[in-house]
Amino acid sequence: MPLTAASPAASFRLRARWVVPVDAAPIERGEVVVEDGRIVSVGRADHRDTAVAADVRDFGAAALLPGFVNVHCHLEYTVFRGLLEEMAFFPWIRALTALKAHLTEDDWVASATLGAAEMLRAGVTTVGECADAGASLEALLAAGLRGVVFREVFGIGSPEPADAIVAELAGRVAAMRARVRESGAEDRVRVGISPHAPYTVPAPLFPALAAYANRAGLRQAIHVAESPAEVALISAGAGPFAEMFARRNIPWQPANVSPARYVADAGGFDAPTLAVHCVHTDADDAARFARRGVSVAHCPKSNGKLGAGVAPLRTLLDAGLAVGLGTDSVASNNAVDLFEEMRAAVYGARAREQDTGALTANEALHLATLGGATALGLDGEIGSLAPGKRADLCVVRLDGLHHAPAEDDPVAALVYSARASDVALTMAGGRVLYDAGAFPALDVPALRARAGAARAHLREAMRAA
Numbered sequence: 001m002p003l004t005a006a007s008p009a010a011s012f013r014l015r016a017r018w019v020v021p022v023d024a025a026p027i028e029r030g031e032v033v034v035e036d037g038r039i040v041s042v043g044r045a046d047h048r049d050t051a052v053a054a055d056v057r058d059f060g061a062a063a064l065l066p067g068f069v070n071v072h073c074h075l076e077y078t079v080f081r082g083l084l085e086e087m088a089f090f091p092w093i094r095a096l097t098a099l100k101a102h103l104t105e106d107d108w109v110a111s112a113t114l115g116a117a118e119m120l121r122a123g124v125t126t127v128g129e130c131a132d133a134g135a136s137l138e139a140l141l142a143a144g145l146r147g148v149v150f151r152e153v154f155g156i157g158s159p160e161p162a163d164a165i166v167a168e169l170a171g172r173v174a175a176m177r178a179r180v181r182e183s184g185a186e187d188r189v190r191v192g193i194s195p196h197a198p199y200t201v202p203a204p205l206f207p208a209l210a211a212y213a214n215r216a217g218l219r220q221a222i223h224v225a226e227s228p229a230e231v232a233l234i235s236a237g238a239g240p241f242a243e244m245f246a247r248r249n250i251p252w253q254p255a256n257v258s259p260a261r262y263v264a265d266a267g268g269f270d271a272p273t274l275a276v277h278c279v280h281t282d283a284d285d286a287a288r289f290a291r292r293g294v295s296v297a298h299c300p301k302s303n304g305k306l307g308a309g310v311a312p313l314r315t316l317l318d319a320g321l322a323v324g325l326g327t328d329s330v331a332s333n334n335a336v337d338l339f340e341e342m343r344a345a346v347y348g349a350r351a352r353e354q355d356t357g358a359l360t361a362n363e364a365l366h367l368a369t370l371g372g373a374t375a376l377g378l379d380g381e382i383g384s385l386a387p388g389k390r391a392d393l394c395v396v397r398l399d400g401l402h403h404a405p406a407e408d409d410p411v412a413a414l415v416y417s418a419r420a421s422d423v424a425l426t427m428a429g430g431r432v433l434y435d436a437g438a439f440p441a442l443d444v445p446a447l448r449a450r451a452g453a454a455r456a457h458l459r460e461a462m463r464a465a
């Protein structure tokens with residue numbers, strides 16, 4: 001049986017009613033041939049040999065497509081799901097920050113690995129993961145996910161000078177890279193850095209971090225222009241962040257510009273950067289991103305839930321930017337489901353522009369796959385089903401009642417009616433990581449129990465506060 005996590009070098013053929021390569025038209029009764037972890041061919045299935053070939057797996061009424069690329073998440077925060085509800089952005093992030101102190105290293109790893117299992121269950125094969133505790137690297141290594149782990153760095157309120165903060169970060173990055181090497185996972189896990197946000201990173205630290213990223217060959221992810229509270233701080237020195245800074249005697253000069261321009265002027269985008277959220281941006285900001293090669297993580301569900309706003313997705317795409325979809329953490333989502341994210345992107349763009357042409361179903365599917373791969377700098381390896389690319393794919397069942405009788409248009413079915421629970425198989429680099437309820441690489445019941453214990457501890461801490 002070649003379809004196991006233990007035999008990544010196997011060669012086999014996967015068939016389905018529809019193969020959706022994303023960079024080409026859907027193929028009816030299609031087949032993808034995988035060899036040594038890479039895609040060898042994509043085309044029509046030759047049904048003459050179906051009955052005899054042992055290496056063929058035919059999924060029938062299903063679509064076979066590239067694994068989803070979730071460009072922005074925080075796997076470590078899985079344990080916070082449903083804990084911080086009905087809150088505006090500022091109190092939400094303050095409560096989250098306070099609760100982090102109550103988790104142990106083991107809690108963080110269990111939380112992140114449980115989150116990785118949820119990604120696989122939802123057909124996600126690649127993540128752009130922003131990590132504070134550093135536990136998500138272990139989660140990616142254990143789960144078999146591909147991705148970039150952006151190590152977060154903060155600085156506002158810290159007495160340390162910029163060069164000391166950079167040196168400390170460089171030590172953490174070196175340890176993470178060594179861990180990836182010793183695990184033999186260099187082909188699927190990369191390390192990056194995340195200067196967290198304009199309200200947590202002082203302006204002079206941005207260029208120091210970008211210079212370090214360039215020296216070390218790292219990509220960056222920066223949360224920018226997410227909430228009205230952030231805009232008020234940057235553009236007017238007002239609002240809840242400014243009030244908190246005043247209480248703590250943290251000096252702050254309003255820049256009277258947009259958050260994106262503020263980070264750009266500081267030199268924050270002078271290294272390859274994924275700008276996360278970009279809700280409060282305009283055509284000038286989009287042109288600014290384009291000049292610097294900045295890509296965008298669009299997180300429509302999280303932005304809606306936290307009352308942040310609706311990003312000008314059409315404007316960002318029209319500027320030629322590489323844009324991918326991100327779930328953000330389940331502390332603000334609450335479910336990892338890229339189908340929901342595609343729908344939120346379509347509905348948000350159309351509602352904002354009052355135009356059904358503001359985002360098509362094909363564009364939404366592109367954002368969730370190849371667009372995301374491009375935004376992370378991985379489009380040469382993943383994001384579409386094409387010969388030579390890594391065998392990162394998922395199989396989505398199209399035989400549910402909620403699809404009937406739409407299974408004759410696979411893109412419409414995937415974007416408008418599919419759910420994460422329709423995912424039947426998830427594979428990265430030719431390794432089966434999720435298969436009809438089974439996770440060959442993970443002990444999910446043990447992870448759930450461990451995360452449940454951490455959660456009980458968090459509830460106690462909240463009651464005591």
Ligand SMILES: [Zn+2]
Nearest residue numbers: 130223328329
């Ligand atoms: Zn985030």
